[in-house]
Amino acid sequence: MLENKCNCGDGNNCNKISEEAINKIKDIIESHKEQEGALIEVLHEVQDYYGYLPFEVQKLISEEMGIALADIYGVVTFYTRFTIEPTGKYRISVCLGTACYVKGSQKIYDKIKEKLNIKEGEVTPDGKFSLDAARCVGACGLAPVMLVNEDVYGKVTADMIDEILGKYE
Amino acid sequence: MRTVEELDIIKSQYEESLHPDANQKQYRIHVCNGTGCVSSKSPEILRRFEEEIEKHGISDRVKVVKTGCFGLCALGPIVIVHPDGSFYSEVKIDEIPRIVEEHLVNGNVVKEFLYKETVAEEGHIKPLEETPFYSKQKRVILKNCGEINPESIAEYIAVDGYKAFAKVITQMSQEEVIKLIKDSGLRGRGGAGFPSGVKWEFTYKAEGDVKYVACNADEGDPGAFMNRSVLEGDPHAVIEGMAIAAYVIGASKGFIYVRAEYPIAVKRLKLAIEQAKQYGVLGNDIFGTGFNFELEIRLGAGAFVCGEETALMTSIAGNRGEPRVKPPFPAYKGIFGKPTVLNNVETYANVPQIILKGVDWFRSMGTEKAPGTKVFAIGGKVQHVGLVEVPMGTTLREIIYDICGGIADGKKFKAAQTGGPSGGCITEENLDTPIDYESLIAMGTMMGSGGIIVMDEDDCMVDIAKFFLEFTVDESCGKCTPCRIGNKRLYEILEKITQGKGKEEDLERLEVLGKSIIAGSLCGLGKSSPNPILSTMRYFKDEYVAHVRDKKCPAHVCKSLKEYIILEDKCIGCTLCARNCPASCITGETKKTHLIDKDKCTKCGICHSKCKFGAIEIR
């Protein structure tokens, strides 16, 4: 049975988005006014700015763009790049594209999961790292590849993981 | 820029800078700034070069430029010094001062830092074109990648850029261009190989005052990066191809749908579009002909299915990227419901050269039914992972063995997967079949966009099939029944099999269900998703049977079917394994044979890698 939950989801964080964020998001939307079918572009930019796309943010986009909230949510959850949960300060993605997979990236992925004790899509309790699988970032020549935020690491071996993550302490 | 003459003037102004004069001790240093090399820190290399050059006060005769991908990404970062063409690979920061000092100041190539294939046994330096990796390649689409600065429209113009576009809109009728493209035999490089000229003709003839051109730069096949390299290394070629198509069908607006996972490509494209506008090759009244054309970039957001044409178009309109039934085809009802031509990056990049060099030139490469070249991204277990461009009809053996140096680590070739998650595998016996659209289909696979993943004896084909299925289950849009539920069920059956819980009738079920999904799915994703299973079952049935009947994984990949055993006659009781086992399931006294508790073993393989006496065997 569905529970009647609050919007923030965690029951003690009633924070609404700040005035500043509201204005910034409105500006982003304004800058796409002339563009037909601009929702996905707007979502990209808003996520780049706000980090993720929670209820209040999607609701604001819905009101400003005149697109039903269900439609926006449908789009956000269709595309893997969009997230409605906050990510870690450092987003780790391990490439599980074919080129990386046959070079053993699964093992690296599993090792990181074990080390951080989180599952796919989760954030460490301290909010520092979140983990995801990527499907090819185009650096297949360096397979296996992993990313921490924008930094790309190629030819990764299991032994390198501690060192790589250590850089982000 | 208003006239064709102005184009020629720009060309003549910049041409020279591309060809440094050896006698004047001029150098032009190409630092690869493709995604691969950027990941291995090439921007820093570029900066260091500039600093060193500044320090030596030779900036007036040495120019450093960033370029696109050279293809040998695995050996990046890559630096090439022209005019001599010295090819430095895996360049490290601390090597730069020596290269600058010895090579650029003193004129002596630093041989020890060169790509070793370019240094002949006798010690003299071979031109890049004579190394195995490059000698069998035919760089047409990639001709500018690594040669010009992709962030400079002037350099593109200097290598005859926008000349074809100028020619088309000032001298040719729409029908003439269509005929030329049709005669050339150019076929779509995005997968299906549909004749591009025919597609253009449909859209040209379709009714409607607003029409669009679109470029498929979504490159979703994981492990393929051909399009990425073109966009990063030669973005104007794609823009020019699109502009020509726009003129032909009567569109004044175009969209490039590109993966957000390719930030460098997006940045270069944006810059290229800006420059093209400044130079007047995009915008209004292009070359004074009254033809208007503008281009917009739209970012994908991580959905493989958006590479499918109707899904791509719904995504451009800001919706969930779910494919729709065809007909109506995009040529009649495409973006925002208007007639649209959609082509792949590589398809467009071919167009300007066909216009300039002609049908005969194009048909002199490749096969009768598939003229021209094709770029492939070779990944997996080959010596040289990277990007290669060869004429259609080249065999896989040539690509893997001659160009890419064969299988890495002295292992044995097992199979190569083409067409990504929609394709199938090619085995030893088919290595000599010339590759083109039709021959691949006959082998039960397909061309796809050009990713080739090579597998060796350590790869389990059931596991590989499962890997691809997991991908399609993840990427299915969920609209139609066979793909949404069917692929999930296929995956579950494979999972059972790799866990040793499979039954023999499961193999039959895989086949029945797989064929039904292919026949009944709505779009190309579902229509091809069972291919990896059907193809591996066709060529490696015995591996499947071993999994279900003998509960063994012959390649020792499937964890549940592995067993680690300590060989009594080899174990000397050094205790190393026991001390390292994370599950603490190895027991034994010093100097006595050790024993693994099978029930507790998590099959992590650590003991196997630690034992110095080869006493632990995987079964």
Place this chain on the structure above:
Amino acid sequence: MENVKVTIDGKIVEVPKDYTVLKACREAGIKIPTLCYLKDVNQIGACRMCLVEIDNIRGLQASCVYPVYEGMNIHTNNEQIRQARKVNLELILSNHNRECTTCIRSENCELQQLSKELNIKDIEYEGEKNAPPIDDISPSIVRDNSKCILCRRCVSMCKDVQKVNAIQATDRGFKTEIGVGFNKSMNDYNCINCGQCIQACPVGALYEKRNMDQVWKALADKEKYVMVQTAPAVRTALGEEFGMPMGTRVTGKMVTALRKLGFAKVTDTNTGADLTILEEGTEFLDRVVNGTGKLPIITSCCPAWVKSCEQDYPDVLEHLSSAKSPHLMMGSILKHFYAEKAGIDMNKAFVVSVMPCIAKKFEQDRPEMEARGARDVDVTITTRELAMMIKEAGIDFVKLEDSKFDDPIGEATGAGAIFGATGGVAEAAFRTVVEKLTGHEIEQIEYHQLRGEKKIKEFSAQAGDRTLRGVIVSGIGNIKEILEEVRHGESKYDFIEIMACEGGCIMGGGQPIVNARTKEDVNVFEKRAAAIYEEDTKAELRRSHKNPFVLRLYEEFLEKPNSHVSHELLHTGYKKRDKYPDECKKQ
């Protein structure tokens, strides 16, 4: 339309060029299984049940979306096709909560029916099943996605027909699910509770929030005096639940059945409708003659429309009539007037409404629908729920005798009856308003231009030297332009009738569910509308202001329309409403 010749299973047929293969096949007498296809609503080729083979086209094609062309050669029945359809159905069933015995749609389920037709024996595919939580937070509607087959008929209905856009497919692949997102209930979204998605759904994934138990409990409670009222549309469709032909008017049997169920008084919402006409009509006249309020006046008897107005057009709220909807007026009168007259303790009086509508449940639940400490109505059930109760009680409906509503409320007028069809409220109102304005009786009381299936019907009526202009909107998806005009003060109308369901309440979300195949062949609206207009022509009185009970009511209790008392009991107000309320529920 030009015709084309196509060959289907070797037989040549000639069909119009714009036909789909499915339509051509039906014309050729070939039955093709379908699930996601719903005429005029959903044609997306998603379920892949209707696969056929077409010569020279690779793979199998979904006939529901494939257009015919000259010389096409179609095969509908061979081993591959049968196999593919069967595999698809088995796949759907492999991810389906197959508990038919406790399913609300058993025996009226398109999936169940197809499983039988295609001879599904066992489901060979085991594996994970999606089992998202059931959403039953809304007072009107329940969504059980464990039964959902993702045909998206509901989504198209809500998005393309109703244009409310409350629900959407979320996530993707095997995890795809229909809903509003954020693990929220439809109740916290812009859903207006019209229930049209229920009507579109082929299976038991969507249904009304059932309140029968409360009714049974009240009936069993000796301390309660349980009265029931039935909306005009109920009697036009209830018979369908008992296998009677569509369009059979079952007023008399219905009254008998209700009495058998144990209701102390069986009354007619039509009388409430008559009362509404007098209240709303007077309000309208007041606005026209005295300028006491905004024109055009807009009807407020459809709670789905009212919610839409509150959330989407708050600036138009002033135009709404303040009159409560007929069943609430009726409830209020039953408790505050009738019960007292009959010597029943007001606290024991309990009113049940039987409605063709699920939004009425939401409406009845609104906090403001009460007066003098008593809820206007205590429980609202749908036509379908009434049928279930009748079945549960073992009443053989078809064989029942006719009987009449209880006195003194008795029979209502024909004007009250036609409320149930689109245009009915306007027609009933004008029968009264024109006579009131002109002061004399008019002969021609049937306004045929207000009837029928058209989505927007304009009309004008002459009342002395005054021309009153009105428009009728059938279906909430068609209101936009008309309301934009109102919003900008540019409306040319004096009177606007809005019903959220296309066709009006006879097509409401609580009515018997007609499966997709029947909808192809039968015009449900026409059949039910015929029944309701028959109720009108058969009625002794056909003008609301002639309803003797209503007249007595004013005399003895309410004084006059829009009086102080009637405002207290029969009128209400509206407020702007957040489409996606996000207030903290913690505190």
